[in-house]
Amino acid sequence: MSIRSRRHQHTRRRRALAASAATAVAFALLGTAGAQASQGGEQAAAAPDIPVENVQQHLEELESIADANGGNRAHGEPGYEASVAYLQEKLDAAGFETQVQEFTADGSTGYNLVADWPGGDEAQTVMAGAHLDSVSAGAGVNDNGSGSAGVLETALAVSESGLEPAKHLRFAWWGAEELGMVGSSSYVDGLSEEEVDGIDTYLNFDMIGSPNAGQFVYDDDPEVEAVFTEWFEAQGVETEPAEETAGRSDHASFEDAGVTVGGTFTGAGYTKSAEQAEKWGGTAGEPFDPCYHSACDGTDNIDVDSLDLHTDALANAVWELSS
Ligand code: DPN
Ligand code: CA
Ligand code: ZN
Numbered sequence: 300m301s302i303r304s305r306r307h308q309h310t311r312r313r314r315a316l317a318a319s320a321a322t323a324v325a326f327a328l329l330g331t332a333g334a335q336a337s338q339g340g341e342q343a344a345a346a347p348d349i350p351v352e353n354v355q356q357h358l359e360e361l362e363s364i365a366d367a368n369g370g371n372r373a374h375g376e377p378g379y380e381a382s383v384a385y386l387q388e389k390l391d392a393a394g395f396e397t398q399v400q401e402f403t404a405d406g407s408t409g410y411n412l413v414a415d416w417p418g419g420d421e422a423q424t425v426m427a428g429a430h431l432d433s434v435s436a437g438a439g440v441n442d443n444g445s446g447s448a449g450v451l452e453t454a455l456a457v458s459e460s461g462l463e464p465a466k467h468l469r470f471a472w473w474g475a476e477e478l479g480m481v482g483s484s485s486y487v488d489g490l491s492e493e494e495v496d497g498i499d500t501y502l503n504f505d506m507i508g509s510p511n512a513g514q515f516v517y518d519d520d521p522e523v524e525a526v527f528t529e530w531f532e533a534q535g536v537e538t539e540p541a542e543e544t545a546g547r548s549d550h551a552s553f554e555d556a557g558v559t560v561g562g563t564f565t566g567a568g569y570t571k572s573a574e575q576a577e578k579w580g581g582t583a584g585e586p587f588d589p590c591y592h593s594a595c596d597g598t599d600n601i602d603v604d605s606l607d608l609h610t611d612a613l614a615n616a617v618w619e620l621s622s
Pocket of ligand 1: 442443476477505506543544547548567568
């Protein structure tokens with residue numbers, strides 16, 4: 300059975316995005332897509348609905364960490380190390396095997412946090428990752444507390460549900476993305492050829508709660524793309540290919556090594572068009588994230604409905620691709 304032919308159950312009703320009335324009606328009609336059995340009769344367990352409140356709690360914590368550490372969580376700064384410590388403690392308590400890997404960038408030590416879920420075939424490893432560093436201008440709550448918190452909450456959901464996937468699962472938080480994807484490229488450079496070959500798919504999440512959100516899916520690999528686009532479609536959300544971030548976040552480190560990649564994105568500095576505002580709501584003529592790389596990228600700089608949607612999309616892809 301191909302990945303494309305699989306459809307998962309979506310039985311829950313989803314709140315409309317802050318969108319036009321027409322979109323809200325579409326949600327009401329399409330938000331409860333019926334369950335469809337897979338062709339082979341064997342139905343892998345569906346991913347849970349990730350509580351967005353939990354994701355928001357991590358964002359509050361990351362903002363507090365920045366507040367307590369000179370206002371940012373940037374590479375080489377104490378707020379970055381405190382961010383790593385916050386995540387690592389939660390992952391250790393949930394039964395992950397965690398490692399902090401060091402590298403050097405711009406004369407200071409950087410850190411990647413890698414968390415393995417015990418079990419599954421390591422020759423087919425599914426990874427989900429996000430960069431954890433902010434720029435020095437601010438707390439980096441959307442960029443990229445959002446992706447970091449979504450990946451964290453998905454990992455915690457794997458533990459909570461006692462998932463025993465056929466494939467091995469690994470979650471990662473990268474340092475120094477903002478300096479040119481330094482952490483993720485150092486990770487990939489440190490892998491043997493066999494280890495690179497063993498990565499079935501790498502999923503990247505960099506900015507998934509933009510306040511004037513777009514609904515974007517990476518189009519690097521058609522099968523992985525379809526896992527996301529079909530899921531969004533089942534929620535009544537039309538997506539577009541993620542052009543702004545193409546080749547410009549940590550997935551590029553993996554793609555350059557020949558790994559299959561995918562991910563989702565809600566937009567950064569590009570301007571939302573009138574057509575996009577029509578289908579997604581929000582404000583045409585303004586950036587998807589007006590606080591991109593600015594001091595105002597705090598917890599107010601988040602569209603909670605999009606954060607919820609993209610975190611649930613992330614969890615669905617992890618469940619589906621690892622089964
Ligand atoms: N984290 C963002 C950055 O590196 O600036 C990801 C991004 C890349 C956003 C390219 C927009 C464009
Ligand atoms: Ca949810
Ligand atoms: Zn950035």
